[in-house]
Amino acid sequence: MEFPCGSLSLTSSLYIERPPVESYCYQNLETAGSLTRIKGPRHTGKSSLLVRLLDRAQQLNYQTVVVDFQAAEEAVYSDLSRFLRWFCTAVAHQLSLPANLNEYWDDETGAKLSATIYFEEYLLEDAKTPIVLALNEVNRVFQHPDIARDFLPLLRFWYEQAKQGPPPAKLATDTTAPSQRGNDCYERGEVGFQKLRTVVVHSTDVYVPLNIHQSPFNVGLPVALVPFNESQSQELAKRYGVAFDQPQEYQALKALVGGHPYLLSVAFYYLRQGQLPLNQLLAEAPTPAGIYHHHLQACLETLQGQSSLLEGLHQTVMSPVPIEVDAAIAHQLHSLGLVTLEGNTCRPACELYRLFFAQHGFKATVQAEAAIEQPVQPANLSAGRAADLRTHQSINQQANQQAAQQHNQQFLQQLQAENEQLKALARLDGLTQLSNRRIFDEQLQKVWKTAIRQQSMMSLIILDIDFFKLYNDTYGHIAGDFCLKQVAGVLRERIGRPSDTVARYGGEEFAIILPGTDAKAAAQIAVQLRDSIQKLNITHAASKLPSKIITCSRGVASVVPKQHQRAVNLVSAADAALYVSKHHGRDRLTLSNAPINQPPINQPPINQPPINQPPIHCPLPRVS
Secondary structure: OOOOOOOOOOOOOOOOOOOOHHHHHHHHHOOOOOEEEEEEOOOOOHHHHHHHHHHHHHHOOOEEEEEEHHHOOHHHHHOHHHHHHHHHHHHHHHOOOOOOHHHOOOOOOOHHHHHHHHHHHHHOOOOOOOEEEEEEOOHHHHOOHHHHHHHHHHHHHHHHHHHHOOOOOOOOOOOOOHHHOOOOHHHHOOOHHHHEEEEEEEEHHHHOOOOOOOOOOOOOEEEEOOOOOHHHHHHHHHHHOOOOOOHHHHHHHHHHHOOOHHHHHHHHHHHHHOOOOHHHHHHHOOOOOOOOHHHHHHHHHHHOOOHHHHHHHHHHHHOOOOEOOOHHHHHHHHHOOOEEEEOOEEEEOOHHHHHHHHHOOOOOOOOOOOOOOOOOOHHHOOHHHHHHHHHHHHHHHHHHHHHHHHHHHHHHHHHHHHHHHHHHHOOEOOOOOOEOHHHHHHHHHHHHHHHHHHOOOEEEEEEEEOOHHHHHHHHOHHHHHHHHHHHHHHHHHHOOOOOOEEEEEEOOEEEEEEEOOOHHHHHHHHHHHHHHHHHOOOEOOOOOOOOOEOOEEEEEEEEOOOOOOOHHHHHHHHHHHHHHHHHOOOOOEEEOOOOOOOOOOOOOOOOOOOEOOOOOOOOOOOOO
16 A cells, blocks of 8 residues: 555545535536636645546546646746747647647737637637646746736636637436547537636645735636545545544544545554554654654745744634634635634644644744835935925825824734733633633632522532543543543533533533532433433443443532632532542442531541432432
């Protein structure tokens, strides 16, 4: 099995279709004068899709021409006429036609018109079947703005010309094989540029060094190759012959690289070769020793010297939630495949990029270069010229002051927005996106004071994932983090009241503050949480429980607080109840009967049996 590199041949079993991309492309290929534009970052499958489009064209008995702009020498891009002559010659050669350029080329009419006449009156005039013109690595043309400025509008002009010609004959829907269909241009009524089907393929990585903030060529059917979905990723693993012993092993890899086709393929390749275990692969992935080192370094080199992009990427990877960055920066980072856009916000495209770029600490500083101008001395000028110069300098000074004020205002607005964002981030746990310990402590005090004032019941649930250290030791910390995220998602979904607080209390412990909730209702909620977590069905082979899946132990304490009581004692009571659940075998619920007005408990009241699921056989405790 070859290392993942380049396009996948037609015989390769590793090509994964991404419906409806292929069907849209095939359909557009049969449309007279069509243009299909395939774009995306490096290693996303553009060339492999082009191979299949060309095969489809041959099945339709179309003629095919592939022009790869990487094959052109640098001198070809020196002027437009030389470039277009090279281009026309390359097309004619693949159609097995003599070039005959001089018969159609006229310097007086210009290179663009000469190329148009050459295509329409020579290459297309006698074509009996449609011609598929595949233009690969068009990003090479983008690197020469003087050429791109004329060549790209020329392609657009040919595309528009095909639409302005007489409408082709509408053929009845044909269910026969493509190779058996009637594809004669005369039968179809196609003339001129209607006989041409253009396929443009280019990488969006080039947008960054060229400082392009939008696609330079927005014509025809756009085809953006998106990451693999869950079923496509699993199918790729199957075709590589990679089987995971436990579902969470696959989920840990998926959490690291998402659905990126190339990153998944590289991982599956090494796993298939048996060269390194999954735990080592995941642990080393963002490091120089990892299998993605060259890919990550290439991304890093593209960003070198791009201080604004580095700063924007740094903000994105350091934020636990999607954030809003400058639209132009977001577009360029997206063109590199480093971020995913979500409305007006963006987030890292995968955890691998977050880990790698966070480790490198890219908090770039913008380097401003001051242009020093030598002022003209009015004394050396005539009186009239000197007055004009002073007026001009005064106007420039006012304009500079206004620009500086506007810049300062924008900077302050940006600073205020960033401060608001930092305040929001300071409330969240970076991994689980639940409230952090500081917010838990604040909310506990607020709810406690409100309950005292209203003389209402409140409850606290402390939940601990069973044998989580063994889980981390077995599956690695990336899998452990993914497990914590899944459990946090369940807690966030099940605890839905705005007044409730769900927090990561520490490590694998979570705490839920429930205002206006008595012990019986809190126990029911704790049972529901346990059931929902078990439904995740996260395999835990190292667990000492017979279920061999992720389970949780819970402790619940409830009280109507009094003025002389302290909120910390409620936490101690719930924590002591949790200890009882763990002491009696885990995967259990215990309701505390400890008096809340006592000092924090050092030894838990293990005389009360834990409540099994569901908690209906144990009487509820009295609240002191």
